[in-house]
Amino acid sequence: MHAWTRSFSATRILAVDNDPLPKRRSIDYKLRGKGQQFIDFLRVEARGGAGGDGCVSFHREKFVAKGPPNGGNGGRGGHVVVRASSDESMLRRLGRVCSAKRGEHGQGGGRHGTTGKDLVIEVPIGTIVREVEAPAARPLTEDEQDDLDSLTDLEQQRIDRDKRWVYYPRMDTTITEEQEAAGRKSFFKEAERFMDEEDKYYRWQVKKELRKGPLYVDLTEDGQEVVVCQGGPGGYGNPHFLTNDNRSPKWATRGREGQVRHLELELKTIADIGLVGLPNAGKSTLLGVISNAHPKQAAYAFTTLHPYVGTVDYIDKYQLTVADIPGLIQGAHRNVGLGHAFLRHVERAKLLAYVVDLSGQAPWDDLQVLRNELEAYRPGLTRRQSLIIANKADLIATAKPNLATLQAKYPDLPIIPVSARYDKNIVKLTSSLRKIVDTIRQQDQANRNSHS
Numbered sequence: 001m002h003a004w005t006r007s008f009s010a011t012r013i014l015a016v017d018n019d020p021l022p023k024r025r026s027i028d029y030k031l032r033g034k035g036q037q038f039i040d041f042l043r044v045e046a047r048g049g050a051g052g053d054g055c056v057s058f059h060r061e062k063f064v065a066k067g068p069p070n071g072g073n074g075g076r077g078g079h080v081v082v083r084a085s086s087d088e089s090m091l092r093r094l095g096r097v098c099s100a101k102r103g104e105h106g107q108g109g110g111r112h113g114t115t116g117k118d119l120v121i122e123v124p125i126g127t128i129v130r131e132v133e134a135p136a137a138r139p140l141t142e143d144e145q146d147d148l149d150s151l152t153d154l155e156q157q158r159i160d161r162d163k164r165w166v167y168y169p170r171m172d173t174t175i176t177e178e179q180e181a182a183g184r185k186s187f188f189k190e191a192e193r194f195m196d197e198e199d200k201y202y203r204w205q206v207k208k209e210l211r212k213g214p215l216y217v218d219l220t221e222d223g224q225e226v227v228v229c230q231g232g233p234g235g236y237g238n239p240h241f242l243t244n245d246n247r248s249p250k251w252a253t254r255g256r257e258g259q260v261r262h263l264e265l266e267l268k269t270i271a272d273i274g275l276v277g278l279p280n281a282g283k284s285t286l287l288g289v290i291s292n293a294h295p296k297q298a299a300y301a302f303t304t305l306h307p308y309v310g311t312v313d314y315i316d317k318y319q320l321t322v323a324d325i326p327g328l329i330q331g332a333h334r335n336v337g338l339g340h341a342f343l344r345h346v347e348r349a350k351l352l353a354y355v356v357d358l359s360g361q362a363p364w365d366d367l368q369v370l371r372n373e374l375e376a377y378r379p380g381l382t383r384r385q386s387l388i389i390a391n392k393a394d395l396i397a398t399a400k401p402n403l404a405t406l407q408a409k410y411p412d413l414p415i416i417p418v419s420a421r422y423d424k425n426i427v428k429l430t431s432s433l434r435k436i437v438d439t440i441r442q443q444d445q446a447n448r449n450s451h452s
């Protein structure tokens, strides 16, 4: 029986299409380790590392009792970065708070603290990073805008100031005691001015952020990354406060705290094709046959408890990704069964493939249930390009009359009868999927070109 079905599908390819045979290999998204819980939604508080403090220190050596200030600056705190990686199949469990490392403090001898290590959170491709609990984007008021405009060169001023202040002149020993006392007074004024400038700078940055609104990034490509929290800048060492009046500043600044953001990470798998079907329709068997992903298959409902994505590799290196989501049932939108949680993984599929059990009593009713559930989840989802995969066509007694009725009830949807278990008509299916997805990809490309 098995040999017959294999040769059946092989002759079909040659007779029906000249499309290359799909090479069955590879699965990108496989859960590592058994019993691991599938995570596709996380809430986390991300914190950039705090900056290290600046240091107060003076140069000392033989015959130089009062050398110039030489305290190093504190290092910047690490950033928190979210990066998409094709090696990840699901979100990893993270603590409630994720922090990058803090910068080291400055040290004597002009040694600056090292920068804190960035915290890189690797997530699967298709993860959306969304900031919550942040003020919505709003246009600035006139006053705020004026303020912002008057300070636009602040960044440059700050860079210039840093250049000006980092130098280590030798101490002028001819300064009298009165001069030094006067200098100390003016130094505190100078330090106050410095802190004012710094505060202004940070207020300016916050205003700039206001215009942007909460962070929202969709990581759709391998290696794409976003800095979600900046590390706090390090403090300044005492050479920064060296003025003509005060040659021995005993003053350094503390590092700033890193940025804090409350984030939601939501994985919405990006697959070309989304398999949607009632439990036991044979979705997992089908995915295993066309892609060599190996979801568990068994003759009971809800065998699959989380989404699987498999890659169909064709001989000419063409690839399609197919997502199998756990069986939907009537009332899933009321959280019956596994609910709607997994439908987010077909939301972005270019093509929806309804998998129905052709040997069942009324496959057309099953199809209607699926379409109703999709509409209840996201109105308009059923208008997405779709096709029907009529599985279990090997059970001829019921499948044959059902196929005709199904076709009559859904004349607009292409129907491909297959038998996933016996590998029947699978090549026809994979070549049809390729043709449809290819057309959609070309249309998408044309749309993108016309928009740019």
Ligand SMILES: Nc1nc2c(ncn2[C@@H]2O[C@H](COP(=O)(O)OP(=O)(O)OP(=O)(O)O)[C@@H](O)[C@H]2O)c(=O)[nH]1
Binding pocket: 277, 278, 279, 280, 281, 282, 283, 284, 285, 286, 296, 297, 298, 299, 300, 301, 302, 303, 304, 305, 325, 326, 327, 391, 392, 393, 394, 395, 418, 419, 420, 421, 422
């Ligand atoms: N006769 C026949 N049985 C099939 C075929 N495809 C799948 N089956 C059987 O149907 C049962 C259910 O198959 P699964 O692939 O686990 O179905 P599923 O849709 O993934 O089910 P859930 O995991 O509950 O969503 C298994 O016992 C399969 O062997 C087919 O083409 N013909």
